[in-house]
Amino acid sequence: MYKSFFDNQDQGFWSPRKIINNCLPIIEGRFYVPTKSVDQYDLISLKLQGKCLIMKDGSTEIYADIENACLIRMEQQGICLIKNQIEFQLYGSNVDDFFINLKQYCLQSDFQSKYHLLSVIGQGNFAKVIKARNKHNLAENAVKVFDKSSFSLLSDRSALVKEIHILRQLSHSNIIQLHEVFETKTQIYLVFDYLSGGDLTNFINTQQLITEEQAKLIMMELLNALLYMHSKGIFHRDIKPQNLLLRKKGQITDLVIADLGLADYYRRDGKYMFTRCGTPGYVAPEILLDYPYDFKVDIYSLGALLYVMLTGKPLFKGATEQETVQLNTDNNLDFSNTSLSKPCIDLLNNMLNKNPLFRYSISQCKTHEWFQLDTQPIFIRLRHSMKSKLQFNLDLNSEDSSPSSPKKSQKLFKIKTNLLSPRLSGSSTSSFERQCQKSRITCKTEPSEQKSTFNKLKLSKQRQSQKY
Structure with missing residues (x-):
């Protein structure tokens, strides 16, 4: 077994120190755990609360922080957890619920058997973002792939560990959702929803x-x-x-x-x-x-x-x-x-x-x-043919159209025209003006204004960051 990117050899697996996760529900069950004797198993009670695995040993409880432990599904209804190069195995009929919840905090190693990489959709200093397809349900995902060899500095490694930890804490419809994390000998994979709309x-x-x-x-x-x-x-x-x-x-x-x-x-x-x-x-x-x-x-x-x-x-x-x-x-x-x-x-x-x-x-x-205020402009589009179009952008934010304006009987709109066919401008505009006159709307036309382009700032970044 390779040494995990997330291992800390100064720590073990179990600890008498309790990990506080009071806001999270507890999943519990009784499982068979191998003993030091060959082919011998003890039936023990295990609880899982968030990233805290709790085992009752006699009259006391011991705790394991299973975040970033390697999670392996084994035959005969078994699970193997490996952290800091220490293994812990458990077997039982109800391991499925444990496995689903462990996936939220642990690392899996069988990425290739679950996902098929399709095409690169983004590139950074430390990672590529690749569109992938889930082999089981055919859903599309965005996978952020890190090459472990690129993390030569301890600060870069710590930054990735913190980013993953923070992502696991967040579940909101307007925040990117991390679903699974995989680690192989050379790479780390973060699996997200695939968002097709661009930035x-x-x-x-x-x-x-x-x-x-x-x-x-x-x-x-x-x-x-x-x-x-x-x-x-x-x-x-x-x-x-x-x-x-x-x-x-x-x-x-x-x-x-x-x-x-x-x-x-x-x-x-x-x-x-x-x-x-x-x-x-x-x-x-x-x-x-x-x-x-x-x-x-x-x-x-x-x-x-x-x-x-x-x-x-x-x-x-x-x-x-x-x-x-x-x-x-x-x-x-x-x-x-x-x-x-x-x-x-x-x-x-x-x-x-x-x-x-x-x-x-x-x-x-x-x-x-x-x-609270309604500042919505009105867009009126008149289609004259398949090849031409006259577009008006009515600006309701002029002073004369404000609720406090003394000119209550008249509204003033500024119309920005974008003429794809100048030959139609005369008849179309006059037709529109006639409609405005019927509605008691005074119109002012202005030349088309080309939209200014957003200038993307080019930054030199170290791991998605800018330091000054």
Whole structure:
């Protein structure tokens, strides 16, 4: 048997120290366990609570932390656990329930017998992401494959162990779900759901800008996901478009938070594996200034994300990476050249406050007036033929159309036209204007404006991280 990537030879298998998992249900049963004598077995009582295996030995209980133990299904209704090169076997008629729950925390070794690798869909410094098919139920999965030989530094190994540990703690519809972990002699496999929609960066690059009304749905989902994550004592520390995946192509309001390589448990002493980390343009200033920080760093990153979604451009963009970092640190905000609504700008100012003491919390964000107001623009499309189309984008956010406007009998809309066939513009526009006149709507036409392209920040990263 090869030495596991996760083994710690300074530890054994069993310990008298109890592992606290009070919030998790207990699965228990009686199993036959081999004794030191050849072909001899004892019938003992075993309990499984999360990653804690409990065995009653006489009048006392002993405990084993089975997280990252190698899990092998054996013939004759048996299970073998191997950790720190120590084996523990158990046999019984009810091993199936134990095996299903052990899979959540243990490592399996038979990846090739369960999954068929199809094609590479992503590449990083330490891992490839490969689309795979489950051989038993034919479901598609995304598998993150690590080459064990690439982890030459102890810090890199510890970072992967922590990432896997954090992923196992999270179960939320808007957070990537880890299903199984496999280890072979040369590789480690993390099995996730396959999300076919790509990341948010691709959507912004190829589609029209996200409306404020769409952004509200997205932000509420992400705020709830972060609230769940923070309730577990975990912050993400790298919220950005590249780390938000669409479950299906085009379904912009069904996003999943991914890549928890920089996630960590909040500590009052501020001692983290990566203390100064994140992506320039999305990092809370207190991180860049080496100040103590807490969960509100995720709120700042979420505010920067909201700005990108609505404008198609990064909040801070310098000529060099270092200049971007400096602009990010200075945090001089300017929304004067945007068409964002006043409530949206107010929310952004509060989410991006340089002082975390005055920065909004998740609950303050969720109750902000921006989420209560209807700022949805209307899109009217008139099809003239199979080869031509006239598209109007009516902006309801103009001052004259606000509820408080004194011009209650008249609404003013700005119409952005995108003419694929200029020959139709005269008749089509006049026809549309006649409809507007009947509805008492005054129209102003503006030239087509080409959407600005989101500039993806190019970063040099060590294990999915940026260190300054």
